[in-house]
Amino acid sequence: MSQPLANITEVLAKHKLSLADYEHIKQILGREPNLVEIGIFSAMWSEHCSYKSSKVHLRGFPTKAPWVIQGPGENAGVIDIGGGYAAVFKMESHNHPSFIEPYQGAATGVGGIMRDVFTMGARPIASLNSLRFGDVKEASKTGAHQRYLVRGVVEGIGGYGNCMGVPTIGGEMSFESCYNGNILVNAFNLGLAKADEIFYGRAEGIGNPVIYVGSKTGRDGLGGAVMSSDSFTEATKSLRPTVQVGDPFTEKLLLEACLELFKTDYVVGIQDMGAAGLTSSSFEMAGRAGSGMKMHLDQVPAREEGMVPYEFMLSESQERMLICAKKGSEAAIIEIFHKWDLDCAVIGEVTDTGRMELFWHGDKVADVPVAPVSEEAPMYERPMTRPSYLDAVNALHVDGFERVSNHAAFETMFTSLEVVDKSWVYGQYDSMVQTNTIKKGGMLDASVIRIKETGGALAMSADCNVRYCYIDPKGGAAVAVMEAGRNVAMSGARPLAITDCLNFGNPENPEVMWQFGQACLGIKEACAELSTPVIGGNVSLYNETNGVSVFPTPSIATVGVNEDQNRVLLSSFQREGNLLYLVGTTRAEFGGSLYLKEVCGVVGGTLPAIDYEAERALWELVIEANKQGLLSAAKDCSSGGVAIALAKMAATSGKGCNVIMNVEDEREIFAESFSRAIIEVSPEHRGAFEAMASKLPHAIIGTVGGAHFTCNDVAMPMDRLQALYFNTFQSVIEQDL
Amino acid sequence: MNVGIVQFPGTNCEYDTRYAFEQLGCTTQILWHKNDTVAANTDLLVVAGGFSYGDYLRSGAIARFSPIMQAVIDFAHKGGKVLGICNGFQVLTESRLLPGALKRNEHLHFLSRHHHLQVVSTDNAFLNRFTCNDIVNIPIAHHDGNYYIDEAGLRSLYDNDQVLLRYCDAQGNIANPNGSVDAIAGICNAQKNVFGLMPHPERAMESILGSSDGKRMLEGFLNA
Numbered sequence: 033m034s035q036p037l038a039n040i041t042e043v044l045a046k047h048k049l050s051l052a053d054y055e056h057i058k059q060i061l062g063r064e065p066n067l068v069e070i071g072i073f074s075a076m077w078s079e080h081c082s083y084k085s086s087k088v089h090l091r092g093f094p095t096k097a098p099w100v101i102q103g104p105g106e107n108a109g110v111i112d113i114g115g116g117y118a119a120v121f122k123m124e125s126h127n128h129p130s131f132i133e134p135y136q137g138a139a140t141g142v143g144g145i146m147r148d149v150f151t152m153g154a155r156p157i158a159s160l161n162s163l164r165f166g167d168v169k170e171a172s173k174t175g176a177h178q179r180y181l182v183r184g185v186v187e188g189i190g191g192y193g194n195c196m197g198v199p200t201i202g203g204e205m206s207f208e209s210c211y212n213g214n215i216l217v218n219a220f221n222l223g224l225a226k227a228d229e230i231f232y233g234r235a236e237g238i239g240n241p242v243i244y245v246g247s248k249t250g251r252d253g254l255g256g257a258v259m260s261s262d263s264f265t266e267a268t269k270s271l272r273p274t275v276q277v278g279d280p281f282t283e284k285l286l287l288e289a290c291l292e293l294f295k296t297d298y299v300v301g302i303q304d305m306g307a308a309g310l311t312s313s314s315f316e317m318a319g320r321a322g323s324g325m326k327m328h329l330d331q332v333p334a335r336e337e338g339m340v341p342y343e344f345m346l347s348e349s350q351e352r353m354l355i356c357a358k359k360g361s362e363a364a365i366i367e368i369f370h371k372w373d374l375d376c377a378v379i380g381e382v383t384d385t386g387r388m389e390l391f392w393h394g395d396k397v398a399d400v401p402v403a404p405v406s407e408e409a410p411m412y413e414r415p416m417t418r419p420s421y422l423d424a425v426n427a428l429h430v431d432g433f434e435r436v437s438n439h440a441a442f443e444t445m446f447t448s449l450e451v452v453d454k455s456w457v458y459g460q461y462d463s464m465v466q467t468n469t470i471k472k473g474g475m476l477d478a479s480v481i482r483i484k485e486t487g488g489a490l491a492m493s494a495d496c497n498v499r500y501c502y503i504d505p506k507g508g509a510a511v512a513v514m515e516a517g518r519n520v521a522m523s524g525a526r527p528l529a530i531t532d533c534l535n536f537g538n539p540e541n542p543e544v545m546w547q548f549g550q551a552c553l554g555i556k557e558a559c560a561e562l563s564t565p566v567i568g569g570n571v572s573l574y575n576e577t578n579g580v581s582v583f584p585t586p587s588i589a590t591v592g593v594n595e596d597q598n599r600v601l602l603s604s605f606q607r608e609g610n611l612l613y614l615v616g617t618t619r620a621e622f623g624g625s626l627y628l629k630e631v632c633g634v635v636g637g638t639l640p641a642i643d644y645e646a647e648r649a650l651w652e653l654v655i656e657a658n659k660q661g662l663l664s665a666a667k668d669c670s671s672g673g674v675a676i677a678l679a680k681m682a683a684t685s686g687k688g689c690n691v692i693m694n695v696e697d698e699r700e701i702f703a704e705s706f707s708r709a710i711i712e713v714s715p716e717h718r719g720a721f722e723a724m725a726s727k728l729p730h731a732i733i734g735t736v737g738g739a740h741f742t743c744n745d746v747a748m749p750m751d752r753l754q755a756l757y758f759n760t761f762q763s764v765i766e767q768d769l
Numbered sequence: 770m771n772v773g774i775v776q777f778p779g780t781n782c783e784y785d786t787r788y789a790f791e792q793l794g795c796t797t798q799i800l801w802h803k804n805d806t807v808a809a810n811t812d813l814l815v816v817a818g819g820f821s822y823g824d825y826l827r828s829g830a831i832a833r834f835s836p837i838m839q840a841v842i843d844f845a846h847k848g849g850k851v852l853g854i855c856n857g858f859q860v861l862t863e864s865r866l867l868p869g870a871l872k873r874n875e876h877l878h879f880l881s882r883h884h885h886l887q888v889v890s891t892d893n894a895f896l897n898r899f900t901c902n903d904i905v906n907i908p909i910a911h912h913d914g915n916y917y918i919d920e921a922g923l924r925s926l927y928d929n930d931q932v933l934l935r936y937c938d939a940q941g942n943i944a945n946p947n948g949s950v951d952a953i954a955g956i957c958n959a960q961k962n963v964f965g966l967m968p969h970p971e972r973a974m975e976s977i978l979g980s981s982d983g984k985r986m987l988e989g990f991l992n993a
Contacts, residue, residue: 190879194910195820197781281779281823373778460879462910464972464979465818467785482977484788598977 037067047074053410060404068342068390068398073405075308075346076315079573082409085539086571089552093566094559099528100567101227107148107303109567111529112227113593115486120154120230121222123162123494123533123589125572129275130217134184138217139192139278140350145221146196147304150287151353153231153294154223157466158481159193161203161219162494162533162587166212168449169764174212176768181215183765188278189219190460195280196287200461201472202479204494206450208635210502213577218533220494220589224483231294233303233313235356235382236321240300242314242380243362245369246286246352250335252276253309253348282351282374289372290353296368298361305352311345313354315388318402324387327380329397341390341397356382416549417542425503428636430622430699438675438698441631442746443756445672445702446679448630452760453683470600476667476680477519482597489597491525494589497671499624501584504639505547508624509554509586511639514647514706515670516590517562521651522666522709524601524658525592530559532569532588537581539573547584548573555586561644564590601658603667604685606712608737610664612691613721614674615650615730616708620697626672627702646707649728654709662721665712674733675701675743677710682741683757688750691734691743701744712736770795770812770991775841775857777802777832782818782854782971789971790815793987805836807843813850813990814841816857818910818969828871828913829859838864850894850990851963855911858955858965867958867965868926869918874911875948881910883979884946886954886968887937890930893961897992898985904941905934905982907968909954914967916949916956923950929959934966 037043044054047070057065057073065073079085095103101118102110108122126141146156163185168178193200198221235242253276293299301321303313310332318325329344357365362378369376383389388405390398445451458473470489471480478493495516501508517527532555537544559566575582594600622628623637654666669677674693682689693701710733713721722730734743741753772790776783776799787797798808807814821832832838838860845851845866853861861867874880888896888903899905918926926932934955938944945952947967955966973983 187878194879194881194912195779195781195823197819279823281820281825284781284820284823285778455882459882462879462881464881464908464910464969465781465785467788467972467974467978470977600977 043070047071048078049074053077060401060408066398068345069400071342071346072311072398072400075311076405077409080307081312083571084410085412085414085573086548087411088413089549093556095565095567097563097565100565101230103567104569107151107233109529109531110152110230111567111591113490114488116227117483117486118225118227118230119222119490119591120149120152120225121220121531121591122148122568123218123220123531123587124148124570125533125535126217126219127214127535127572127575130185131215133275134181135188135191136275136277138185138188140276141217141219142189142192143278143280143283143350144306145219146198146283147306149221149223150290151231151233151302151304152223152225153229154225155291156198156221156223157468158222158492159198159200159220160479160492160494160589161189161200162496163203163205164211164216164498164585165207167209168207178212179765179768185217186457186460192278192280194462196284197465199463199465199469201463201469201481203473205454205457206498208498208583210580210583213580214575214582216535216575216582216585218587220531222492222591231299231302233317234301234321235317235325236323237300237382238384240359240382241357241362241378242325242327242382243355243357243365243376244332244352244379245355245376246374247279247282247349248333248335248375249344249347250349251339251343251347254343254346276348276350278350285372285374286351286353289369289374292368293365298357298365300356300358302353302355305354307348309346309348315402315405317354317356318388319406322386324383324385324402325380326383326389326391328391330393331377331379333375333377341392414539414545415542416546418546419543425636426638428634430628430632433632436631438701438745441627441702442675445626445630445676447756447760448626449761449764450626451672451676453758454761455758456762456765471523471602474684476603476684478523480523480600487597489525489594489600491520491523491592491594492589493519494587495519496585496587497624498583498585499629499635500639501551501586502635503624503637505550505584506554507639507642508584509551510558510642511706512586512588513555513558513562513564515668516588517564518647518651518668520590520592521654522601522603522668523594524599524655525594526655527562527564527590527592527651529567530564530588530590532566532586533572534569535572535575535582535585535587538576541581544581551584551586562648599658601663602665603681604665605681605687605689605736606664607714608687610712610714610736611718611732612689612734612736613711613713613730614693614708614733615653615711615725615728616646617705617729618674618700618703618708619705620700621703621705625702625704627699640705643707650707650709653725653728654711657721657724662713662717663711664714667710669708669710671704673702673704674710675746678743679741679753681710682750683754686750686754687736688738688740689734689736689742690738693733693744694731698745771808771810772797773800773807773811773814775800775802775814775816775837777821777835779821779823780817780819782969786815786817786971789974789987792974793991800837802835802837805840807840811849813852814844816841816851816853816860818855818857821856821860829856829863832860833863842866845963848962853965854969854971855967858967859913861963861965866963867956868922869916871913872915872917873913874915879912880946884909884968885937885939886934887941889932889935892930893957895957895964895986895989896933897989902941904937906973906980907970907983908972909946909968911967914947914949916953918950926956931956931959933957933964
């Protein structure tokens, strides 16, 4: 073991550890730590790995249901989807790296979430993403930089996912000034596995070998977990070396090799090396099983000479996995990985000491008890204060602004980047590989793939209206759960579970911490009410630059099952002459609305009323009526209200509509009351549908057809509607090229 | 019919291709790139889509040196039927089994969407179930689909009925998504036993996935 450190204050500062942490480490070790050990504690106790600020709030999330096979705590959550199969899914952020280096940051975000899924034994079959950018429309330097970030992130997501042969089938994207200094890149992946063949991240069985597979370890990404646990300043550009570089080709080989390995019975446990690399994978695998571990770091395949133990433990080189295998299977495992031209090395073994013992050419270079590193990690109950901005923001009301014609308001809202078609984005993603994609980017609401093995389909949707979360963090988070579930239900699938990705500002700011606490309460409430438990998630804090924090952004991805792949309900108009129903109650509710943002220029108001019973009833109606074949299309009403929902259905189908909505105030066609949907029904099913809908507020508001989109006093020829819808995004995003 | 499907490291459409041919009742076999022979009873070899060897250096450039490619080349030279889809098309041009080359898309973006194609020639095993000027709807998904051939080569392609498919819109008007010479989406060799196209017929086998036009293409091989 090497010498105690001389310049300890400097070392601690560099590792973002406090003096109290240092005393705690000394108490755990019973001696002074060396640099390798400091590095280990620094990574494991970083916000990113330890959830030290968020943990107290995450307790009590509903995580159980009869269909949940694995909840939070593993690499990804698992639900039973019937027919002997399981869906494995998770969503994760890669915000800080993507702001520093958009292509690689986003690409490795995709790579990381796919590894989380296939390490569980599942083949990744679908990806989504949830992206937030700043003022991309602006001519300013900030605007130009934002457009550069959009282009880089989109290309990075495509570059990685396309090469992996995993379809990116949808996502969401929105734009607010608060993201100018911190864009958000949340990547979701879902994999398919047999329900009784799930693999876990455990290292157990004394003497069982610990095997390293995948790419060689290099110096890239050193300290990434620590970097992403801090706010940004002007000096952040110098952090570029902490961003990992992705190689999707190697990951594709790693995927195929792992899937081949999973067909054998050699694996005891397996985990990917993500944030904090070899450190977190080894400690977590030993920790879950209550085991100890010996690792010989000189046996780890290295990309360059002269690397030291500290670097091996903290590198975040991509495309690597740690496997605990049955003793005696080493040669067979090595053969599989060599077939796929990948490195594979036995680097250690499981012990019963409960300690992580690290060696370098025979010398012990670190010796740390495993359990205390996670169990005794610092946990904060950070102070919380209701933000001072809320009163002023909540007091804003649509009546306080000058009236504009509905037609002018419509055109402004319909051309906002949040609304228009984003084929410029999703056209760069291979959405059809694996030949399962039924509903993809551009087809509105949830994305859907069929499952060849079961004949059913899986619907998934990632959502978060950040304006709602800004004016009411608790309600806004609950609405994200409602909306993601509603989108899934509109395809005829039953929502079963969610994964979340909680992106917030600086937790040391009591107002941000309050937002975080409130959002967690909202998720708990909505998930319990809607029977969609949380089966995994991720927290990203310190999304703050020069003191400006992002809006609370709890991204929610919901997954649901449709038993029949031939009964997937679409969201565009289907047939001229069909009836259009509005189901649900419309009130003059504009809090956090697109109308207030785009027409009045403010993010404010009070959140529309939440009614879980109405939400559940809407889901049931669509799911059951669709099973009976009564529906032609369904689309939820969200940002921009009924008018924008109808306009999207029209633009994407090329079919017009003639709608008269009964309103007290003409602006209500844009109101954003929750738990509503537009449902298209052919005239012959009118009676049967209305009988089923009798307990819900519902009304025929018009019919599909004609050369115009018409909704009350708003009318636009279809060719103009489609031109605006399909051309706006590209013209904005490519204006500098 | 026995279909062999080539699998390089980085190929990612081999299972889609297998599924498609099995739906047509074919027997399929995945051929690992280190194999240097092809089963004697093989009726069709498919070089499937993906990113062989990561498409590093140049799409298809490294795959061309794989042991299996010598077997594919021998098979083709003996008159065996070979179909290259997307990355497979790139591999076949790199291997000189097909003329021309595939460059980066003109606008430099990866491009994934359904695209209409106009059937240009039907006097071959691949498109014998179509008539000229038929319009089909088939997914494309590529970064390097910009087909290039010099003028003399182009003339010779037309002279021998080697241009199979051109990109068009739903009405049949030529629409060029990637900058290809003459909006060419697929070609065959002069002997009409080696076929290459950028669009993915194996992704257009069922109407619930958006189109079943690819089925008629692959079915062409059944009775050829």
